[in-house]
Amino acid sequence: MGYSRGGTADGPGSIQYLRLQRASSRSDIFPKLVAMQKNLKARNFAVFRIAGAGLPNKRKLVCELDNWAAGAVESGSQLIHGYGETLLDHIEGSLLPLVWNGSENTSFADAGEFASLTRRLPPAIVPFSGIAFPVRLGALGNGYVTFVATSMELSSDVIIDQHVRSCQVMMDLLALDERRSVPAESLSEREIACLQLAGDGRISEEIAEKLGLSVHTVNAYLGSATIKLDSVNRIQAIAKAIRLGYIH
Incomplete structure (x- = not known):
């Protein structure tokens, strides 16, 4: 500033x-x-x-x-x-x-x-x-x-x-x-959970272990959430999810 x-x-x-x-x-x-x-x-x-x-x-x-x-x-x-x-x-x-x-x-x-x-x-x-x-x-x-x-x-x-x-x-x-102007396609519970943990600083391997998923599946959820939120990367998706109230 x-x-x-x-x-x-x-x-x-x-x-x-x-x-x-x-x-x-x-x-x-x-x-x-x-x-x-x-x-x-x-x-x-x-x-x-x-x-x-x-x-x-x-x-x-x-x-x-x-x-x-x-x-x-x-x-x-x-x-x-x-x-x-x-x-x-x-x-x-x-x-x-x-x-x-x-x-x-x-x-x-x-x-x-x-x-x-x-x-x-x-x-x-x-x-x-x-x-x-x-x-x-x-x-x-x-x-x-x-x-x-x-x-x-x-x-x-x-x-x-x-x-x-x-x-x-x-x-x-x-x-x-x-x-x-939230997208008509809302985030799923899994997408929200992955975004929340990513926003807490967890890497994909940690998220996978926490949720009992494969790393590939976690990355897929994060990728689909990023697309739904019209974001260019994971960090921007997390920021937008916070502003929209999906995660905290």
């Missing part, structure tokens, strides 16, 4: 990271965003995903979730109008969070321990100050988790932690999309 911290080997994209608590619906994602908002001492949040990826001049930010206050529903439009093109361009080359100062007599420090972890946008284009955490998960999973406020409690640890949580939010949204 543009920075690292000790103990984050199981970061976004890793199998262990995907084992974090998954959302079964959008109503499960909302409390996570509220908790992040409280941690940042923010006023509101909004999640934007990028639509039209790969199509020249067709990319745009689409608001997926938000809790803009009553009477402030135009805030999302203001953010897109003021910084939309900048946000779309930024995520192509950097995953550093973006911060900006609005016209509400607020400001984030121009220097400090978190300065190298963020990029600053031109001030006063929108009336509110905020921070946007970019997440890049592929053509369908790119976007921003944003928070706005009159002031926020920012530090290196807070920024890194909230960025990781933003990745989980976007992964939840992507998983929900995938779940709605």
